[in-house]
Amino acid sequence: MTAFRTPNFRGWQVVVLHREDxxxxxxxxxxxxxxxxCHIAWPKLExxxxxxxxxxxxxxxxxxxxxxxxxxxxxxxxIALMRSEAPGRLEWVLSQGISSHLVKPVQSTGVYSxxxxxxxxxxxxxxxxxxxxxxxxxxxxxxxxxxxxxxxxRLDGSDEDSAFAxxxxxxxxxxxxxxxxxxxxxxxxxxxxxxxRRHGGGLGRA
Amino acid sequence: MALxxxxxxxxxxxxxxxxxxxxxxxxxxxVRLGLEEVNExxxxxxxxxxxxxxxxxxxxxxxxxxxxxxxxxxxxxxxxTITSIxxxxxxxxxxxxxxxxxxxxxxEGFECCENVIYTGACPNQHIVPLFRHLLxxxxxxVYLVGSNYIWGWETNRTARELVHASGGEVVGEKYxxxxxxxxxxxxxxxxxxxxxxxxxNLVGTSSYAFLSAYHEAGRSDPGFAPENRPxxxxxxxxxxxxxxxxxxxxxxSTAIYFDSLESAASRAxxxxxxxxxxxxxxxxxxxxxxxxAVKLLAEAIxxxxxxxxxxxxxxxxxxxxxxxxxxxxxxxxxxxxxxxxYIGRGAADGSFKVIEAAPAPIVADPYLVDFDARQFxxxxxxxxxxxxxxxx
Numbered sequence: 001m002t003a004f005r006t007p008n009f010r011g012w013q014v015v016v017l018h019r020e021d022x023x024x025x026x027x028x029x030x031x032x033x034x035x036x037x038c039h040i041a042w043p044k045l046e047x048x049x050x051x052x053x054x055x056x057x058x059x060x061x062x063x064x065x066x067x068x069x070x071x072x073x074x075x076x077x078x079i080a081l082m083r084s085e086a087p088g089r090l091e092w093v094l095s096q097g098i099s100s101h102l103v104k105p106v107q108s109t110g111v112y113s114x115x116x117x118x119x120x121x122x123x124x125x126x127x128x129x130x131x132x133x134x135x136x137x138x139x140x141x142x143x144x145x146x147x148x149x150x151x152x153x154r155l156d157g158s159d160e161d162s163a164f165a166x167x168x169x170x171x172x173x174x175x176x177x178x179x180x181x182x183x184x185x186x187x188x189x190x191x192x193x194x195x196x197r198r199h200g201g202g203l204g205r206a
Numbered sequence: 207m208a209l210x211x212x213x214x215x216x217x218x219x220x221x222x223x224x225x226x227x228x229x230x231x232x233x234x235x236x237v238r239l240g241l242e243e244v245n246e247x248x249x250x251x252x253x254x255x256x257x258x259x260x261x262x263x264x265x266x267x268x269x270x271x272x273x274x275x276x277x278x279x280x281x282x283x284x285x286x287t288i289t290s291i292x293x294x295x296x297x298x299x300x301x302x303x304x305x306x307x308x309x310x311x312x313x314e315g316f317e318c319c320e321n322v323i324y325t326g327a328c329p330n331q332h333i334v335p336l337f338r339h340l341l342x343x344x345x346x347x348v349y350l351v352g353s354n355y356i357w358g359w360e361t362n363r364t365a366r367e368l369v370h371a372s373g374g375e376v377v378g379e380k381y382x383x384x385x386x387x388x389x390x391x392x393x394x395x396x397x398x399x400x401x402x403x404x405x406x407n408l409v410g411t412s413s414y415a416f417l418s419a420y421h422e423a424g425r426s427d428p429g430f431a432p433e434n435r436p437x438x439x440x441x442x443x444x445x446x447x448x449x450x451x452x453x454x455x456x457x458x459s460t461a462i463y464f465d466s467l468e469s470a471a472s473r474a475x476x477x478x479x480x481x482x483x484x485x486x487x488x489x490x491x492x493x494x495x496x497x498x499a500v501k502l503l504a505e506a507i508x509x510x511x512x513x514x515x516x517x518x519x520x521x522x523x524x525x526x527x528x529x530x531x532x533x534x535x536x537x538x539x540x541x542x543x544x545x546x547x548y549i550g551r552g553a554a555d556g557s558f559k560v561i562e563a564a565p566a567p568i569v570a571d572p573y574l575v576d577f578d579a580r581q582f583x584x585x586x587x588x589x590x591x592x593x594x595x596x597x598x
Contacts, residue, residue: 006367010575026320033318033540035575107301108319112573 007116009053010035017045017057017066018081023106027056027081030111052076054118059093059101060084072097077122079114081106099125134177141179148182148190155187156194166193213255214513216241216503217275219286219296224263225385225410229288232445232492233310234258237285239482239493240500250504257281261292268295276303282513283308285499289409290314290356297322306515308503310495312441312461314360315572318540321515323522325495325502325536325543327462329364330571332440335547336460337368338582339562340438342589345402346374351392351416352407354381361407361440364574371583377401382408387415393423400429406439413442414450421453432456445490447556457552462545463531464558465489475530488556498529502536532567542570 014031018024019042028038042058047068057066059080069075072095080093080101093101099118102110145167152163170193171181218237220230237256245253257279261267268287275281276299284300285308287293293309300307300321307322315328341348348369352358358381366376377399380392389412396404408416420437424430438458444465447454465476465488475497479489502522507513510521523538535544546567550558571577 005579006364006574006577008575008577029320030318033575034573108321109297109317112316 007112007119008035009115012036012053013049013051014038014054014056015045015048015052016040016081017055017062018042019058019061023104026108027102027106027111030106030108031115034112034115036115048075054079054115056081056102057096059089059098060104062092062096067096071095074122077118079118097125138177138179141183144182145179148185151187151190152194155191212252214252214507215257215275215279215281216254216500217272217279217281217284217286218256218258219261219268219271219275219284219292221263221288221292222260224261225412226263226288228410228446228449229311229443229492230260230263232443232490233286233288233496235483235487236493236496236498237500239479240497240504242482244500244504250508252507254500254504265291265295268292269299272296273299276300276305282306282515283503283518285310285496285503287311293322294356304515306518308499310499311492314357314364315574316360318542318572320541323499323502323519323536323541324570324572325499325534325545326491327440327460327545327547328542328570328572329361330574330577331462331545331547331568332460333361333364334368334577334582335564335568336438336440336458336549337365338586338589339549340403340436340458341369341372341374341586342592344436346372346586346590347377347400347402348374349377349396349399349401349404350379350407351404352381353409353412354383357409357441358407362405365405367579368582371579372586373583382412382416384412385410386412389416389419392416393419396420396435397423397427397429401435403435404437406437406442409441413439414446417450417453417457421455442552443490443492444488444556444558445492447552447558448488450552452554454552454556455554458549458561459552459558460547460549461491461558462547463491463494464548464550464560466550466557466560467548469530469532471528471530471532494530498531498534501529502527502534535567537569540570540572542572544569 014036016024016027016038020040024040031038045068054077056079059082074097077099078096080098081104082101083104099121100114102114148167149160149163152166153160156163168178171178174181220233221227222230222234241254241256244250257275259271261271272284275284283306287296287309288311290313296307297319305321309322310325312327312332346369350362350365352362362379369376378395382388406413406416417437420430429435432455436456436458440460442457442459443461475494476489479487505525505527506518506521510517522536525534527534537544544567547564548560549562551561552558
């Protein structure tokens, strides 16, 4: 069992998009206890400083265009501050792509876990999105793989499995995915992969 | 505005019955001593009226008792709770009535409630200095035991992080239910795993049963001798050592106070405790810290002229009260006390001999914000090298 590293937010900057009140000042004080600097802004965030690592925002009064990024695509973890549980509000908050939430009035308890959960969840979501993107690319290139297998089979006179093995070995050697390799491989470069002896025989038959 | 002469109700919530009653009793004794001093001292133009309740270690009773203190008996301050479960049970009601809870036991950290004053040690004041002392001396194979709740789990998790940061290994981790005495399998497992030392986060009677069995195992197996494989803890004090008897010999514990401290303030306090409770009474961090909590509250009320919590808190941060621990300091940023940790070695007569003292008081870092595991590991390994040279 590996040790769960103690989450550490030392040196973080966060933005709180909420009208300043006693609750928000309490939130800011609690964040400072984790080593986090907090900027309170309302009613609009013009731009997001690159140093900002998370954004808390008012889920009760938030509106379209509140954030300086395309709706639902926050570049940092978003944490909703909620008092209302009206489905319409929850729907809006969800559409912003939140990573966690805190119930108002904000108390000392809950801020740390909201930040830990949000940063973890955001990171997971980012990783998953990157994986999905990579898988989509590979899916898109599947016809290229088929084309390349057929080419090797034709050149080499081998079956599908051994053709694929040749391709995979070549891709690995070049530190590429099979799909990326197939997308750039042409008949000439493929011929270069095949052993001279069988290469010659294959050509002879062709 | 000057405070009118009168009574200030003060909630006292300690379990003086149940599995950790010895700790509760030490806390209550400390509170009593503090109350008597304040109430007899003409310097304070008020007297505390204690509202004492004993939840008996039953978690379901904390909420009702604290709510009654705040709602029906006019208390704005409660000194109390020992376990983190108890404290966390009380906090919502404390927040609801905007009262102040004075919590003075060591705990696992990761909490900073503005309605709580924390005067016990948190991890950077207990487990971190303890492991910095132990890992270079007893090696990096560590066995963890604890009672099955947040204190045991979290202190052991922090311990695991410290051990891993030093390149060591947790060779076993076992938990017992509250009040369970089922320690035989743990003892056998420790024997098999050949740990360098054992961190004991059991509480109350489970802990006594474990220490007794461990001591017994040492009679036939030198592996269990304290000089070979000590049992260490972050919360074992003189309050419980008497009930452990001969098994107390060689136990290592960290605390922000030991009865054997030889400062003038500590000697004077020891004398006062003996006068009040008799010579048999041994002083512990629980007693002294509960006493200090009462004195801090009284002093803050004296300064600000009110028991309103906002005013009391503000006055508290500015106090420089002399206590048996030295000058008390509560950090405005975290509501936690700045404390000097010590490491003590237990003796069969129920005392702890201080074997190491932090060079200076340490500001509480309840979220371990300034803790760097990598730095800790480097330091431990550097010290290990020095330690080995000393041994050879």
